[in-house]
Amino acid sequence: MALHRPTADAIAPSQWRGPRTRSSGQAPRLLLIEDSSHFQSLIALLVKRELPQAELHVAEDGISGLAMTGRLDPDVLMVDLLLPGIDGAALITRLRSHEQFRRLRLVMVTGLSAAERKPYEFALQQVPVVHKTRLVEDLPPLLKSLVAERELVS
Amino acid sequence: MSPDAGRRALTRPRVLLLEDDRAIQRLVEMVAVDCEVDVHAAPSLGAAERALEAGRFDLLLADLMLPDGCAVEWLQRRRLADGAGCPRRIVAFSAGLGETVRRALGTAGVDRFLPKPVSVDEIEACFRVLRADTGKSRQGGDGPALAAAACARAPGSDTATSEASPRGATERFFGGDSHLHADFLETWRRGLAPEMARVEQHLSTGDLSAVTRIVHGMKSALHMLGQAQLADLASAIEQHCAEGDGAPAGLAWADLRSGLLAWSPAAGARQAPAACA
Numbered sequence: 562m563a564l565h566r567p568t569a570d571a572i573a574p575s576q577w578r579g580p581r582t583r584s585s586g587q588a589p590r591l592l593l594i595e596d597s598s599h600f601q602s603l604i605a606l607l608v609k610r611e612l613p614q615a616e617l618h619v620a621e622d623g624i625s626g627l628a629m630t631g632r633l634d635p636d637v638l639m640v641d642l643l644l645p646g647i648d649g650a651a652l653i654t655r656l657r658s659h660e661q662f663r664r665l666r667l668v669m670v671t672g673l674s675a676a677e678r679k680p681y682e683f684a685l686q687q688v689p690v691v692h693k694t695r696l697v698e699d700l701p702p703l704l705k706s707l708v709a710e711r712e713l714v715s
Numbered sequence: 716m717s718p719d720a721g722r723r724a725l726t727r728p729r730v731l732l733l734e735d736d737r738a739i740q741r742l743v744e745m746v747a748v749d750c751e752v753d754v755h756a757a758p759s760l761g762a763a764e765r766a767l768e769a770g771r772f773d774l775l776l777a778d779l780m781l782p783d784g785c786a787v788e789w790l791q792r793r794r795l796a797d798g799a800g801c802p803r804r805i806v807a808f809s810a811g812l813g814e815t816v817r818r819a820l821g822t823a824g825v826d827r828f829l830p831k832p833v834s835v836d837e838i839e840a841c842f843r844v845l846r847a848d849t850g851k852s853r854q855g856g857d858g859p860a861l862a863a864a865a866c867a868r869a870p871g872s873d874t875a876t877s878e879a880s881p882r883g884a885t886e887r888f889f890g891g892d893s894h895l896h897a898d899f900l901e902t903w904r905r906g907l908a909p910e911m912a913r914v915e916q917h918l919s920t921g922d923l924s925a926v927t928r929i930v931h932g933m934k935s936a937l938h939m940l941g942q943a944q945l946a947d948l949a950s951a952i953e954q955h956c957a958e959g960d961g962a963p964a965g966l967a968w969a970d971l972r973s974g975l976l977a978w979s980p981a982a983g984a985r986q987a988p989a990a991c992a
Binding site for chain 1: 888889890892895898899902903906909910925927928929931932933934935936938939
């Protein structure tokens with residue numbers, strides 16, 4: 562697994578690339594937008610162990626995460642809900658307003674309880690949510706299924 | 716360090732861990748923290764020799780194959796040389812040892828084996844025995860008898876299966892993978908000092924949203940690491956921040972900070988230079 566740290570080169574949506582043409586043998590590209598170094602590390606450990614062929618990129622705040630999504634066109638985007646800059650819900654809403662990201666595979670990663678997530682429900686329709694204390698059990702199978710789905714589509 | 720903490724540190728059993736596998740070192744060190752046992756890791760026979768010359772240890776926990784030789788022969792040589800400086804108790808990691816090797820280890824002073832792959836349960840049991848043994852012998856009692864009684868308890872029969880125990884947290888949050896738990900604990904400890912500094916910076920500027928985000932992440936991590944009481948303190952800070960109460964949030968942070976430093980003293984040492992800068 563290759564782990565890529567962000568460069569702080571935020572780019573405007575107009576500079577976003579269109580969807581990449583993926584070949585089935587290409588390494589899955591994952592982007593994690595998460596400000597906690599602890600959970601960045603845990604997710605990196607899980608990806609390394611369960612999806613060793615994947616590229617994992619990490620953004621530490623909503624703004625650079627949005628820019629990196631445009632630049633990298635990831636196969637799966639994992640987003641924390643509470644982020645500096647713009648929060649995960651606003652980020653998802655922003656991405657979905659752009660045609661090229663409507664089909665982006667998303668995973669919401671959060672330490673908020675179901676009740677605490679209520680204010681963000683508007684953005685979480687049909688987005689799988691993984692609670693941080695369930696990451697080890699729930700994230701790897703979910704990532705594998707989303708990556709497999711990408712393989713089928715391509 | 717408070718006088719009480721100093722006394723506790725002085726009376727903790729000391730373990731010399733002869734092991735070159737960094738993952739096992741981390742696992743043993745992780746369990747040692749919760750069992751209040753001090754571990755000194757030696758990745759080679761040479762390093763173990765130097766450690767034994769420099770200090771006293773209550774237990775030698777040894778792998779058998781080291782980069783610079785075989786621990787069985789090394790132990791036998793030390794025993795022939797009247798065992799000077801060797802701990803009274805020696806436990807060897809074993810992985811499918813034959814009877815011949817077991818007998819050789821017995822003659823070299825090894826009195827117990829820990830199976831590989833090593834489990835948290837076994838290490839915990841080993842440290843419990845050591846603590847009981849050491850405490851009793853320092854009070855002038857019959858240490859080995861107590862240790863033998865503790866040894867007779869089957870691994871896993873201990874009642875300390877609460878969320879706060881390493882084993883409970885490993886099972887509940889890490890799918891039973893003690894190596895993953897140990898790796899997460901290590902990265903947590905590495906990142907703790909800068910994170911604490913960030914909380915203090917945001918508290919000083921009154922940025923309670925930023926404090927909430929960081930403390931919220933801490934809370935989840937602390938739950939996973941079996942530190943439920945510290946997680947509750949983090950939760951209290953979140954609550955104060957949500958109510959816009961900077962002063963009580965600061966007070967609650969002082970409590971959490973103390974708790975974190977008591978649990979992970981290295982974070983305080985790492986934080987000191989940043990605070991001075």
